[in-house]
Amino acid sequence: MDTSLLDIGEVARRSGLAPSALRFYEKKGLIGAAGRNGLRRTYHPDVLERLTLITCARSAGLSVAEISRFLVARPSDADLRVRMAAKADGLDEQIGRLTRLRDSLRHAAVCDHEPIVDCPDFKRAIGNVPAPATTPGGNSD
Incomplete structure (x- = not known):
C-alpha cells in the first residue's frame, strides 16, 4: 500500500466530515477513493482540498448536483x-x-x-x- 494514502477515518478526521458523508460524496462522483486497505477506503491527500471546496460550496447553498457540474466544468x-x-x-x-x-x-x-x-x-x-x-x-x- 502507498504510505501517502489516507484511510477514510483519517480523511474524516482532517476534513471534519463523517465517513458516511465521504462515502456519499464518492457515490455522487465528487471524490474518488484511491483504493482500499483491507475493507477501508483510502484516498490521496489532495482529496482534502477537494473536500474543502465541496464543504465551502455546500455551506454557500450549492446543491450536490451543482457542485458536481462545477467540478467538471469547462470554459x-x-x-x-x-x-x-x-x-x-x-x-x-x-x-x-x-x-x-x-x-x-x-x-x-x-x-x-x-x-x-x-x-x-x-x-x-x-x-x-x-x-x-x-x-x-x-x-x-
Whole structure:
C-alpha cells in the first residue's frame, strides 16, 4: 500500500466530515477513493482540498448536483457560467443581509435603548430605515 494514502477515518478526521458523508460524496462522483486497505477506503491527500471546496460550496447553498457540474466544468460551458454568476449574485445579496445582521447585533450588544429592536441605530444597522438626511452644515434635520 502507498504510505501517502489516507484511510477514510483519517480523511474524516482532517476534513471534519463523517465517513458516511465521504462515502456519499464518492457515490455522487465528487471524490474518488484511491483504493482500499483491507475493507477501508483510502484516498490521496489532495482529496482534502477537494473536500474543502465541496464543504465551502455546500455551506454557500450549492446543491450536490451543482457542485458536481462545477467540478467538471469547462470554459466552453456557457450555461453553467450563467448559473454560477447568478449563484454568485445571490451570495452577494446574502452577504449583505448577514453583514447588516452582524452590525445590528454588535450594536444591540451595547445599546441602552428600550426595547433594543426599536432603537433607530439598530433599525438602521439591520436595514429597516435609512440614515437621517443631513443639511449642508452636517446637522440632521
